[in-house]
Amino acid sequence: MPYVELDKLRFHYQTRGEGTDVILIHAFTSNSSIWLLTNIVDELSKEFRVTTYDLRGHGATDVPQSGYESSQMVDDLVQLQDALGLGAAYLVGHSYGGVIGMHAAYKCPDRVLGVVLSDTYFPGMAELEPNMGQAEPWGELREHLAACGREIGETVDFSRLFRTIREMDDNEFQVIKDRLGIVGARWLSSLSKLSSTSAGEEAFQPDGLGSEQLSHITQPVVALYDEFSPFHATCQFLKDHLPNVAMDVVPGAKHLAPLQNSTAFVSLVQGHLRRLAGIPTAVEPH
Amino acid sequence: MPRDVDAILVELADLLSNFQGREYSDPITAETTFFGELGFASIDAVVLGETLEATYGQTLPFGAFLSELRDRQVEDLTVGELAEFLSRSLS
Numbered sequence: 602m603p604y605v606e607l608d609k610l611r612f613h614y615q616t617r618g619e620g621t622d623v624i625l626i627h628a629f630t631s632n633s634s635i636w637l638l639t640n641i642v643d644e645l646s647k648e649f650r651v652t653t654y655d656l657r658g659h660g661a662t663d664v665p666q667s668g669y670e671s672s673q674m675v676d677d678l679v680q681l682q683d684a685l686g687l688g689a690a691y692l693v694g695h696s697y698g699g700v701i702g703m704h705a706a707y708k709c710p711d712r713v714l715g716v717v718l719s720d721t722y723f724p725g726m727a728e729l730e731p732n733m734g735q736a737e738p739w740g741e742l743r744e745h746l747a748a749c750g751r752e753i754g755e756t757v758d759f760s761r762l763f764r765t766i767r768e769m770d771d772n773e774f775q776v777i778k779d780r781l782g783i784v785g786a787r788w789l790s791s792l793s794k795l796s797s798t799s800a801g802e803e804a805f806q807p808d809g810l811g812s813e814q815l816s817h818i819t820q821p822v823v824a825l826y827d828e829f830s831p832f833h834a835t836c837q838f839l840k841d842h843l844p845n846v847a848m849d850v851v852p853g854a855k856h857l858a859p860l861q862n863s864t865a866f867v868s869l870v871q872g873h874l875r876r877l878a879g880i881p882t883a884v885e886p887h
Numbered sequence: 888m889p890r891d892v893d894a895i896l897v898e899l900a901d902l903l904s905n906f907q908g909r910e911y912s913d914p915i916t917a918e919t920t921f922f923g924e925l926g927f928a929s930i931d932a933v934v935l936g937e938t939l940e941a942t943y944g945q946t947l948p949f950g951a952f953l954s955e956l957r958d959r960q961v962e963d964l965t966v967g968e969l970a971e972f973l974s975r976s977l978s
Contacts, residue, residue, distance in 0.1 A: 603937065615937070617946075634929035637936070638957060640950035660930040783920075783963055787928040863954060 618646025626698030632660030736831030760801030917967025
């Protein structure tokens, strides 16, 4: 299995294809399987060298007690680039993966050719999204857990969520399975491993990446926001303040574009990466 | 020429009976489900894919296979479906 040791932690990764480097960064509580499910690696690796990996605490990577702030995630990313011999890369980040991508572009611009972010919420601009707890991902999760008698609150609190999941029994997971399906139930169940960590608090720290820092990122940024994104204000801020940004909308999606509209998501990412890398788009014959 | 599905099923059953340190004592058949019965989470599918690519010595189009299952809104994957995919894909 492809694993690499970084800072005494074993990270799980995959690399495919040849060409300019593209690194796909999954969301908080997700893992690299999301890229397999969207088929994006097969598509992008026709033209790029594509690397996916599991963030610390996620997927098949080790679970340390701490180090879940975006700046530490950037350190992990740069170490991964060094260990695998990757060059400066285009970073594609879903949700929190976009925070890591943008933080890398700010902190280590020489490692980043550009960032494609998907429906990202920035903890450093939390004031723009005061109703985040009511928004789809958290609101939906709250309803599912309420159906088995569990409360996770009106405000986003992942530490509470992880503790709640750890306490749930088989009967409660059966209720979740009935609502989310077996794959969703297994995903939720797997999050209990984060209950012994500080991930829930640390990932939602501003960690030195606020509106001021974001406004100074000069690398090209593609901001993909979902048609029914809960983060309209963030989207508008990026459009108004980033010096080098292109915007696009993923139709029909509501924060989970890679899963909710895989076809459009992959097509948009591929099209923008081609544009940024100067790869000509194939012309259809008349 | 496609590889024999039954032979692949035997190889899969052997691999899955002790996968990632999880022992599974019941017989593994074509109808056994990965998530419901073998206790897979989605990341296990990634690791299994890597294991199979290493075992068979070739890159396999798992992305296309799984996204096609998602498009069909398949709830779970059976060992038999994976064996048929491998039979079609292995050269």
